[in-house]
Amino acid sequence: MAIDHLDGRIIVLLAREPRIGVLEMSRRLGVARGTVQARLDRLQSSGVIRGFGPQVDPAALGYPVTAFATLQIRQGQGADVRAYLTTVPEVLELLTTTGSGDMLCRLVARSNADLQRVIDRVVGFDGIVRASTAIVMENPVPLRIIPLVEQAAGEPAEHGPGRDTTDRG
Amino acid sequence: MAIDHLDGRIIVLLAREPRIGVLEMSRRLGVARGTVQARLDRLQSSGVIRGFGPQVDPAALGYPVTAFATLQIRQGQGADVRAYLTTVPEVLELLTTTGSGDMLCRLVARSNADLQRVIDRVVGFDGIVRASTAIVMENPVPLRIIPLVEQAAGEPAEHGPGRDTTDRG
DNA sequence: GAATCCGCTGGGCAATCTGTTTAGCGGTAC
DNA sequence: GTACCGCTAAACAGATTGCCCAGCGGATTC
Numbered sequence: 528m529a530i531d532h533l534d535g536r537i538i539v540l541l542a543r544e545p546r547i548g549v550l551e552m553s554r555r556l557g558v559a560r561g562t563v564q565a566r567l568d569r570l571q572s573s574g575v576i577r578g579f580g581p582q583v584d585p586a587a588l589g590y591p592v593t594a595f596a597t598l599q600i601r602q603g604q605g606a607d608v609r610a611y612l613t614t615v616p617e618v619l620e621l622l623t624t625t626g627s628g629d630m631l632c633r634l635v636a637r638s639n640a641d642l643q644r645v646i647d648r649v650v651g652f653d654g655i656v657r658a659s660t661a662i663v664m665e666n667p668v669p670l671r672i673i674p675l676v677e678q679a680a681g682e683p684a685e686h687g688p689g690r691d692t693t694d695r696g
Numbered sequence: 697m698a699i700d701h702l703d704g705r706i707i708v709l710l711a712r713e714p715r716i717g718v719l720e721m722s723r724r725l726g727v728a729r730g731t732v733q734a735r736l737d738r739l740q741s742s743g744v745i746r747g748f749g750p751q752v753d754p755a756a757l758g759y760p761v762t763a764f765a766t767l768q769i770r771q772g773q774g775a776d777v778r779a780y781l782t783t784v785p786e787v788l789e790l791l792t793t794t795g796s797g798d799m800l801c802r803l804v805a806r807s808n809a810d811l812q813r814v815i816d817r818v819v820g821f822d823g824i825v826r827a828s829t830a831i832v833m834e835n836p837v838p839l840r841i842i843p844l845v846e847q848a849a850g851e852p853a854e855h856g857p858g859r860d861t862t863d864r865g
Numbered sequence: 866g867a868a869t870c871c872g873c874t875g876g877g878c879a880a881t882c883t884g885t886t887t888a889g890c891g892g893t894a895c
Numbered sequence: 896g897t898a899c900c901g902c903t904a905a906a907c908a909g910a911t912t913g914c915c916c917a918g919c920g921g922a923t924t925c
Contacts, residue, residue: 545748575756579714582746609836616847621837624830661793667778668790
């Protein structure tokens with residue numbers, strides 16, 4: 528699944544001005560409305576665009592502290608740990624990584640003191656052997672996708688040259 | 697900054713059905729359209745809702761491999777490393793964490809072989825002393841926010857009871 | 866006690882956008 | 896040469912948006 532120039536421009540435009548409509552997009556991109564609509568449908572049905580959910584800032588919700596916990600899981604307890612951590616609201620993300628029974632866990636908390644409570648709740652589960660936590664201090668590059676989209680679309684990006692592909696209309 | 701029940705329901709509804717309009721939301725929530733509109737404006741201007749950008753799946757773009765790299769930075773080189781990593785499209789996120797000059801870096805790549813190229817490009821930078829990489833195998837809990845929103849709003853969540861707050865109309 | 870502020874309701878308005886269909890065009894593949 | 900596919904351009908009714916207003920109830924303030 529690759530995307531072309533137009534797909535890339537649609538995604539980037541959408542990322543920059545999410546409230547924009549299909550009609551306005553077609554004007555900005557200089558193509559027909561039906562084209563944008565068809566492309567958008569295809570991007571969504573092919574899974575490139577998962578959705579347009581609101582991006583909520585945990586800090587603004589009262590959870591300004593973010594941390595990553597590396598968890599070492601007891602053999603065969605992986606499924607249980609997953610199921611348990613799913614029930615903890617402060618667990619925003621959980622990934623299994625290479626290494627024997629390791630998981631990486633993104634947490635938030637109301638304060639450093641509260642983080643202790645969250646960590647206790649997380650590592651208090653039986654299947655977790657050991658945990659090490661790193662508190663996030665700064666976020667120089669917030670989760671982004673635009674540069675990758677530009678590269679995938681062969682767009683000339685701001686940073687780093689895109690690949691030169693044949694421009695078919 | 698706290699949110700109330702209605703704010704929480706708005707966010708959750710929006711997360712579940714992003715293409716929904718203000719009018720339809722007001723119907724579902726049983727409140728006036730102006731109320732939803734006002735709440736939404738407030739949530740956005742207060743920063744709780746950052747935006748509605750498209751959620752793009754790197755895998756569908758051709759980058760199915762995700763990894764986390766822990767980088768140890770040479771004293772005083774933090775700013776340079778940040779600036780450099782910003783220019784690498786495959787760097788989706790960069791965080792500074794507790795510990796002496798440590799950064800956590802979320803990467804994607806086209807394949808395991810390609811990951812080597814990306815890592816080389818990342819750790820090839822001068823200010824980086826040491827790097828250790830963990831490849832993501834599974835994603836049991838994709839980045840989520842709904843449970844936290846429900847908790848912050850005092851909503852009875854599916855998993856784990858919310859805190860009981862006074863219900864002020 | 867009385868005035869004021871604030872958020873929510875319910876209504877209405879013009880302007881815009883959406884979803885959908887149609888026909889035509891050009892390039893590509895078979 | 897013919898069929899297929901994506902894009903353009905136009906049209907249509909229906910729905911939604913942004914914006915206005917007046918009224919109401921609760922809470923706060925004087």
